[in-house]
Amino acid sequence: MKAAPQLARSYPSEQNSQGTDTYETSRSEWQSSSAILTSKVVSQQQSETLPMPPVSVGVDHVNCHNSTARVSHHQKPLTVNDLSPTPMHGSNLRVAYQGVPGAYSEAAAGKAYPNCKAIPCDQFEVAFQAVECWTADRAVLPVENSLGGSIHRNYDLFLRHRLHIVGEVHLPIHHCLLALPGVRKELLTRVISHPQGLAQCERTLTKLGLNVSREAVDDTAGAAEFIAANNLHDTAAIASARAAEIYGLEILEDGIQDDASNVTRFVMLARDPIVPRTDRPFKTSIVFAHEKGTSVLFKVLSALAFRDISLTKIESRPNHNRPIRLVDDVNVGTAKHFEYMFYVDFEASMAETRAQNALSEVQEFTSFLRVLGSYPMDMTPWSPSSSTSHTASS
Ligand SMILES: O=C(O)C(=O)C[C@]1(C(=O)O)C=C[C@@H](O)C=C1
Numbered sequence: 001m002k003a004a005p006q007l008a009r010s011y012p013s014e015q016n017s018q019g020t021d022t023y024e025t026s027r028s029e030w031q032s033s034s035a036i037l038t039s040k041v042v043s044q045q046q047s048e049t050l051p052m053p054p055v056s057v058g059v060d061h062v063n064c065h066n067s068t069a070r071v072s073h074h075q076k077p078l079t080v081n082d083l084s085p086t087p088m089h090g091s092n093l094r095v096a097y098q099g100v101p102g103a104y105s106e107a108a109a110g111k112a113y114p115n116c117k118a119i120p121c122d123q124f125e126v127a128f129q130a131v132e133c134w135t136a137d138r139a140v141l142p143v144e145n146s147l148g149g150s151i152h153r154n155y156d157l158f159l160r161h162r163l164h165i166v167g168e169v170h171l172p173i174h175h176c177l178l179a180l181p182g183v184r185k186e187l188l189t190r191v192i193s194h195p196q197g198l199a200q201c202e203r204t205l206t207k208l209g210l211n212v213s214r215e216a217v218d219d220t221a222g223a224a225e226f227i228a229a230n231n232l233h234d235t236a237a238i239a240s241a242r243a244a245e246i247y248g249l250e251i252l253e254d255g256i257q258d259d260a261s262n263v264t265r266f267v268m269l270a271r272d273p274i275v276p277r278t279d280r281p282f283k284t285s286i287v288f289a290h291e292k293g294t295s296v297l298f299k300v301l302s303a304l305a306f307r308d309i310s311l312t313k314i315e316s317r318p319n320h321n322r323p324i325r326l327v328d329d330v331n332v333g334t335a336k337h338f339e340y341m342f343y344v345d346f347e348a349s350m351a352e353t354r355a356q357n358a359l360s361e362v363q364e365f366t367s368f369l370r371v372l373g374s375y376p377m378d379m380t381p382w383s384p385s386s387s388t389s390h391t392a393s394s
Helices: 104-112 124-132 152-160 195-200 202-207 220-230 241-247 293-305 353-365
Strands: 094-098 117-121 138-145 164-172 176-179 190-193 213-216 235-239 250-254 263-270 282-289 311-318 324-329 333-338 340-346 368-376
Touching (some): 094 104, 094 124, 104 138, 104 164, 104 263, 117 124, 124 138, 124 263, 152 311, 152 340, 176 220, 176 241, 190 195, 190 220, 195 202, 220 235, 235 241, 263 368, 293 311, 293 340, 293 353, 353 368
Parallel strands (some): 094 117, 094 138, 164 368, 190 235
Antiparallel strands (some): 138 263, 164 263, 282 340, 282 368, 311 340, 324 333
């Protein structure tokens, strides 16, 4: 039997800057290093225009807010050249988010860290990199929405980067249909938004009876910005009331999400884990895999259930290191099994013995196990808002 996971020190090369203990066990025990892909090397060049807005790298993606499409008087997105380490001067926390000002992620950053300096990034990956190279102190990224489901990209990125989940925040999402002033709904031919925005308003859009195509762009506020920058009279955006204000659009329809209690869960990421505690409700997020595939899942869930630990979320993603497993049987042929990474959130702190014991057991059944973070649960009172009110200074 392997030793129980202790509250061990982090790896020497990743020593917590505060010198505090972490709850990760040694790399060899809990983490197959092959599962961690190296992030792109980012430029060390210092931009003269820092700080700030989206950080970008050369990855193919739908990007409706490139430099030509941007409204020039608004904050310019960061580019890869801006990703140089900058010293902390003890000022407000710099928080990276994906999108442009007016995005829900910006509001989530403001809710998680009031008065933070919000740093827009044009891709999720860049937000991870911004924290890794000290351009930002935290990243606030969406992981799931009550209507649209999981934001899979971020689950994959957790494994490609070495950041830790240090908190979560739930943000009520109130969508509006936005267009240039004077545009009538009947004249619209297109509605653009983040895929999640389109998914969360799918039924309402149909009910409105608009004769429009639906097109996905990088973020909701970016859609609003694109319309304004290109003076598009035939296109509407699904975005926040704040985006309407920032980009000078009019609200044609207010509250078009398919469910009034529409909410997105965001996680906060940092270079160092926080020390888990037991004096308030904590959640722990783990990811695991096994060479023999899905057969391990039941055992892992039993290890938690046996200790009365509630599961709050389970997600599976392709195991990119080994996407398929072939099993040959001379008599019947070759079985093709898809391989998965399983992401599980449960309601317990890694400071609790029951959680440590559960993971000690899980470790026995799995070939790969990583604790993504043990962090306070968002216990703020439930108040679906009529508009997104939290803002960060950007
Ligand atoms: O596009 C935005 O405004 C975002 O912040 C992204 C995002 C997402 O990725 O889910 C965040 C919250 C909403 O669910 C819709 C979109």
